[in-house]
Amino acid sequence: MTLFHYIHKDTVLHRMDGRLKLAALLFFGLAAGFSSEFHDYLVAFSVLFCALLLARLPVAALLKEMGFFGVLILIVMVVNAFTIPGEPIPNSPFAGISQQGVITGLRFAGRLLMVLLLSVVVTGTTPLARFRDAVEWYLRPFPFLPAARVATMFNLTFLLLPVILDNFKEIMAAQNSRCVQLRKNPVKRLKYLVFPLLDQTLRRADEIAYAMEARGYSEVRTRATFKSTKTDWLMLAISLLVFLFVLF
Amino acid sequence: MALLETEDLTHVFPDGTVAIEGINLKVNAGEFLVIAGPNGSGKTVFARHLNGLLRPTRGRVLLDGEPISKDLIGARKKVGLVFQNPESQIVGQTVAEDVAFGPENLNLPADQVATVVEESLAAVGLSRFVTRSPHALSGGEKRKLAIAGILAMNPKIIVFDEPFTGLDYPGVVQVLKEILRLHKNGHTILLITHELEKVLAHAGRLVIMHGGRLVEDGKPETVISRVENYGLRMPLREGEKVGSLTWLK
Structure with a gap:
């Protein structure tokens, strides 16, 4: 891809x-x-x-x-x-x-x-990092905006999107292999898809938060040079x- | 004085589950220690206390004789933790960007960050992948990247949480060689695993955890005979010695 x-x-x-x-x-x-x-x-x-x-x-x-x-x-x-x-x-x-x-x-x-x-x-x-740095640079003059935090959130969102899409495909494949398509109720089918996806995404977000903290995540970071x-x-x-x- | 010490370390989750209880452990500088135990024995929870990711319900962790709660950032710099799933440790879109995450958090000047990234990647043999997406690396290379990310923070102790999970034979060999090189270079190694047959020959000490408690601590030659009492597979066949427990030839 x-x-x-x-x-x-x-x-x-x-x-x-x-x-x-x-x-x-x-x-x-x-x-x-x-x-x-x-x-x-x-x-x-x-x-x-x-x-x-x-x-x-x-x-x-x-x-x-x-x-x-x-x-x-x-x-x-x-x-x-x-x-x-x-x-x-x-x-x-x-x-x-x-x-x-x-x-x-x-x-x-x-x-x-x-x-x-x-x-x-x-x-x-x-x-992504260059985008994140640019976003942070544009936000920095605004006194009440946490520029570093916004930039990190921006970065993580784009970083996680492909992972969530991959998870989605995997859950779909696993459920299709157990004949989920035979269930006629689309709400139930959606439930079996959304809940595991949400669960996995939240767990993944938790793991990433731990990993970032383990590497000393701080908002006072080395500033990018342009x-x-x-x-x-x-x-x-x-x-x-x-x-x-x-x-x- | 021990480099790292835990005193009566206990962690109880909000739902009342006791994850670890009363763990007393002293780790000296330069040691290679293997912590083994079955699933759910509290190994990962224990590891996450060593650099303050989890705060104990009771007890404390001392680094160079000082409680880590006094300086958590200092603890995270000195005690590097390589997670079980390297994917969860990756926060960069390129290999170099990911390794730079730690030193940037330490607010090092940009040129110093670049030097540290270069050195760390060279140390694990990933220099040629600087611009590659971390997700395109093999399992062994991803673990090496996770190690490089930790090395960039210049830690004294490196804790590996199940470093061989999901790796094929060449991947295990790659990572094992890297761990041994780090130990040879003076890093203190704490390696959490239940796959003793892959690494125990290189360890100086074997600790067993079971039901959240530390139940055995001693020389691998002594402790190995009792591992089956704690839900671990006896890796030695009759006549074999601990020295044979390695995947390196």
Whole structure:
């Protein structure tokens, strides 16, 4: 599984200063939200594809794993096409599809795809620790916010997510092997899935807390050092330009 | 004076279950001590008292003659604990990041953290995995990573809680060699296990726990004959000596 996982390579995107990358992520996220015209999508997608190639991520494997999201995006498009009222499409074999619905559906799908690609590029090129340090750096000026604690929680959440997903799959497999699918009541099936998962997750969280305490966990920690290069600023400038282009 | 000492150490859980009771144990610097006992005998609870992760209901733990409750961070620095499940010890997304967790908690300067991480990984032979995800390592390598994470805190004593659980033969050999190297380098080793056949030949002392109590303490050659009284398998066949109880050739 490579989707949403950090893949170590030595590229400008991998080396980029976490603070600037977080800011660039914000600009691109906003660009995705504000995109509405064809040329907006063209510019944003071109930049994102360039980033994907620049990061030397395994594009073929990633596209294959994105299949599930493809289905999701298709559903969004279809639902929009059928539910948004407007002019009917002449000679369309499907009754109830409107031109406005198709256009809105395509816009939504484009935005979703943009967010998906953005997440793939960012998660594939950024170790969690760099994100955590950047989050902490941005929160530090706020006097009543426990920046170190928030950053640790952020880190642990993302660290535990794949573990919880793995546990989920294992519990599912174990229950399927005991024919849980023969139980017709979905609430009961859910109960047999949720309780063990919750139990395991809480136990795991307990173990991690012990392990962190055993290694002297403290909120007064070594502060991360940041180094931004001209290339990092250039990347940030590009993302800002994309956002401004989309906005105006 | 003993390096580590427990006096009347007792832990009762809130539901009234007595996990350990009245444990008195002295560990001298440089010792290699094996603590054995069946499941539920209180070994892990005992280990978690040694660096203050659990607080005793009664009794105390002394480190260099001082109660560890006076300086818990100091105790965690001096007594490294390698957990039974190395996965639960991993908090970093890369090998280097995970080893850096301890020294960063100690608020060491960033360049010193980098040096300590490099040295600790080199010490366990994991230097080539610096940027690798810890979850992609083999069982033996994960245990080595857990050891590197502890070494980065520069402990005097290392407590291993069931270090061979779930490992295949090469994994056991890898970890056992690492433990012996640490002992040779001057670390005091407390190794909790019920798999005596893998390691006892290297220990200078064998302690048996049963029902939360310390029931035997002595030279392995003396204690081994009585292990079956406490729910442990006698690892020696007729004519064999304790020196044969190792998975190293």
